Amino acid sequence: MRSFKHPKRDDIELTRVLYALSDPARLDVVRQLAAEGACTCAALDGGRPKSSMSHHFRVLREAGVIFTEHEGPTHVNELRRDDLDNLFPGLLASVLGERIKKR
Amino acid sequence: MRSFKHPKRDDIELTRVLYALSDPARLDVVRQLAAEGACTCAALDGGRPKSSMSHHFRVLREAGVIFTEHEGPTHVNELRRDDLDNLFPGLLASVLGERIKKR
């Protein structure tokens, strides 16, 4: 798997994103990425087996939630924040529990 | 099933809500409820078999997304907008605000 397949921004589907976010393990990953920026897979495993996490990363990746790239011996994951904010404004913020600007 | 079981507001879980919203048929229901207010089940079936829809209503109900009550011979569903907005501010708005099918 030389490089991963990521959906283009306009191919990201809301239902798929919601599905990807509906698993506690995956939501943890997303929260941690939001809090800490790019992370390797190992930094995000929460003590779960690598093969399980690899599956979850794939779901997140193919839904368009995260972007994974090879960086030397590790894989670095980032949240596709710009794309998601652009497509579904407010979604990530609400899921991450960030306080929405009050007026 | 004299009356339905609905989770109390504080028992509503984000992952479950996201899961409930991650199915196109269920998302359609939620969108229509948001647009039109309370609706009977029959008004929301989108041409799908009743038993399938009943399943989807149950998923939405048990996740805390909709509230269903008996009203004479029909069942009336409403979005639990206040509860959801309170628990996850902005979530519903972002999910409902998706640009539909640009072509």
Next chain:
DNA sequence: AGCTCAGTTCGATATTTCTCGAACTTCCGA
């Protein structure tokens, strides 16, 4: 009571997803 309508429950099947060990690939340092 009998009928109909609205919806639910049951049951069976098909599909998907989750989980995790084991084997594999790639990259890099010694």
Next chain:
DNA sequence: TCGGAAGTTCGAGAAATATCGAACTGAGCT
């Protein structure tokens, strides 16, 4: 070039979900 570290893929079993027809229930009408 050998070995370890980081992840992925494969495979298999378990569990959850989707779908939909058929049977059922409850309410209201005549």
